[in-house]
Amino acid sequence: MKTAYKFRIYPNNQQEAMLDVILETCRHLYNTALADRKNSYELDGISRTYEDQAAILTLEKKDKPYLKAVFSQISQDVLRRLDKAFKAFFRRIKSGEDPGYPRFKGKGCYKSFTYPQVGFALEGSKLTLSKIGSIRIFKHREVEGKIKTCIIKRDHLGHWYATLVSEVEDVPQVEVKTTLGVDVGIKSLVALSTGVTIQYPRYYIRAEHKLAVAQRNLSRKKKGSANRRKAKLEVAKISQKIQDHRDNFLHLVSRELVDTADLIVFENLNISGMLKNHNLAKHIQDHAWGKLIQFTQSKAAKAGKIVELVDARYTSQKCSQCGAMVPKALADRVHLCTNCGLEMDRDINASVNIRTLGLRGRAYEGTAKAGL
Ligand SMILES: [Zn+2]
Known part of the structure; x- marks a missing residue:
């Protein structure tokens, strides 16, 4: 089972300049390889494969020192990303769709690069990257298992992150004795079949209010002005903060859910989401909901639930x-x-129904504790 950990890293000025150069070289390589595929096909009728392009890259490195400055597995990964884009393109054509041809990446549009196997090491609060050096990393949780892959990414605020993907052995499944139904609340984040509702913390709601103020402020600024740029950055900063707060909170909630029961039942948004009325607030809520399910799934897998x-x-x-x-x-x-007289919070009632749906067809239905 694979787990991804995303940590902020703090390169010094010199390291940051090197990271920027690598991103730019990767972008250049991606575009060159894309042009090569396009031209080879259009001019000579040749379909280039990943292997062809990797062989060309090895040759090109001999007389292009800027390519040599990038760790070789990183540049191979760039070609692999392009290969993936083409495979997806052809797959969609085959299934009768009309997909867009893989696109050239404009300046600033290539945002991450990957060490697929080696070339990096994590030790204490340092992440050492081949050809770059040791970068300070903020590790807010311990990494379990063996780290296989390291992805370095720059976000729209210019912050840098490392995503470490580790592999741990599968945990045997526990016998299901307790079940929990979870419903997305209208006012609360979730309602549980145990009768508990979980609200977003106050600081989160305060931050959302701050964001609304910053967005209003931005909308009043003149286009192209320095003040508008400043206001835009402020909005991006607050949005990022909200996202971080929310992720931390969703980690806490998912931990709680997995600790509470052996079988956790959620609404499948892919089915029912379509039928609900969609507005922006709902869209954001759905996004958080998807993340909560994802976090819960990965924690459950680790606990055999x-x-x-x-x-x-x-x-x-x-x-x-x-x-x-x-x-x-x-x-x-x-x-x-009106039939049986049951009076209950509407979201709790829904979560009990969701729990029942999850239990349907399971042998232990009669033995699982009521409400749990
Ligand atoms: Zn009833």
Whole structure:
């Protein structure tokens, strides 16, 4: 099983200049290799493969010192990325779609490079990269297993990150004794079938408010002005902060979910998301929801636990006690069943239904603890 860890790294000025040069060289190589594929096909009818281009690269290195300055596996990975882009392109043509031809990368559009196997080492608070040196790294959690791959990335604020992908042995699955249904709340982040709702922390809501103010401020600035640039940077900074806060929080919540039950059941957004009304706020919420599922899946895999996604249509309308349909408007916060009299928070009622859907067809249905 693979796990990815993303850490901020703090290159000094000299190192940062070298990282920038590598990105620029990779971009140049990508574009050159793309042009080579295009020309070889159009002029000579030859379809270049990854192997062809890797062999050409080895030859070219002899008289192009700037190529030599980049660790060889990094440049091979650039060719592999291009190969992937072409394979995806042909696959889509084959299936009858009309995809765009792989594109040349403009300045600043090539943002990461990869050490696929070797050329990097993590020791304490230092990440050593071949041909660059030791860079300070902020490791907010321990890396488990053996690190296989290292990806270096620059974000739109100019911050640098290392994503380390490690491999750990699969954990045997535990016997399912407890089950938890999780529903995406309208006001809260999640509602659990245990009756618990989890809200976003206050600092997160405060930061969102700050973002709204910064965005309003940006919209008032004149296009092309220095003030607009400043306001834009401010918006980007706050957005990044919100994203970091949210990810940290989602890590805490997913940890809690995995600690609570052996089988965790979520709504499958790919099925039901289409049917819901879509606005921007909802879109952002869906994004957080997808991340929560992803974080929970990776933590569950490490603990030998199971995550199941179910088609959650009608789970907010249906009574979790008697099964009667109780139609509600979005504003109705309470589920009040006219058939059996059950009164419950609407999101909790939905999460109990989701839990039931996840249990369907499982042998231990009768033995799993109620509500859990
Ligand atoms: Zn009922």
